[in-house]
Amino acid sequence: MMAANRQLKICLVGVAGNGKSTLGNILLGLEPDDDGGFETSSGARSCTLGVQWKDGNFRGRAGQPIRVIDTPGHGDGEGRDKELRRNMVEELKKQETIDAFIWVKNAQDPRYTKTEAEYFQILIEIFGGAYFHNFVVVFSRWSFSEKEEQKRNKLKKPVTFEGVKAELWDSFLRDYKGNRSLVQVPMMAIDALYDSSDKSEVDAFENELRLLWHTMNQFSAKPVSNIEMALTKIEKLKKQVEEDQDKVKKMKSRLRQMEQQKQRELELQEAEYQRRIKEAESKIKEEKERMEGPPWVKFISFLATPLAMLLGRRLAIGK
Ligand SMILES: Nc1nc2c(ncn2[C@@H]2O[C@H](COP(=O)(O)OP(=O)(O)OP(=O)(O)O)[C@@H](O)[C@H]2O)c(=O)[nH]1
Ligand SMILES: [Mg+2]
Structure with a gap:
């Protein structure tokens, strides 16, 4: 089938340190911190400094060609953010089309921060509201092990994955309910460092990746050759x-x-x-x-x- 062989171009976005490069390696079927993959950071410092892409197959499986495009995280300070973003826009233009944007979000800190909201807004401005149709949210660091589930259930205010997803969706609604392009953004959780000896974790990892692959294949490629740089509110005011x-x-x-x-x-x-x-x-x-x-x-x-x-x-x- 022709469609099965089309190379899916996947762009990883999100604020610094939330796990974009690590997920990129997982998508390519590599180890989370594979030497042959994207460089990942161990500290809080932002590590990906420019747009990079790697071609391969989804999870390394022949016949599922993908290009993973890793981008630098936003939120390290205004001056640098602006330059990184300018560079990102120029580099992404070269891709001509992108099939899916994966917004990577650390599930251990599920709050939708101002920095994230600002960056999301900028992406909508750069890619246009229609790009809501090409967005997926992938939560990193969400463990599906029974032990972790029990721990979360025992909290005074129990934390569930459904609750975390609903909270993020509410934030999107708050910011974009007036935007006619807003569509339900698919959300999943992929723990790159899952415990391979824990059956619940293994199953969840497999299920969520299958769901991600299926979801991204539903998207239609979006042209990016004429995207333009966008500024944050502060940057706009400073420019004025x-x-x-x-x-x-x-x-x-x-x-x-x-x-x-x-x-x-x-x-x-x-x-x-x-x-x-x-x-x-x-x-x-x-x-x-x-x-x-x-x-x-x-x-x-x-x-x-x-x-x-x-x-x-x-x-x-x-x-
Ligand atoms: N346990 C766990 N750790 C993760 C997961 N994803 C990322 N990490 C860790 O989070 C840290 C940052 O990950 P990166 O992939 O470098 O984050 P990034 O978003 O690419 O960061 P920048 O390039 O700096 O924006 C690394 O130490 C990863 O090992 C996950 O799903 N589970
Ligand atoms: Mg990175």
């Missing part, structure tokens, strides 16, 4: 602040230019007025001179009064 700061800077420099221009105009105007004042003053001088006649007339008129007085006095004496 940066853009606004840039605008203020540009306005300030424009204002300085305008002031300089105005200053130059005023200086030119002042120079023009000074020139006109000088011109008028010299015209006044010319006009005065014109009215008073040439210098010799001035000289005579200067002498005229005393001469007339003198003449007048003489005439009076002579009488």
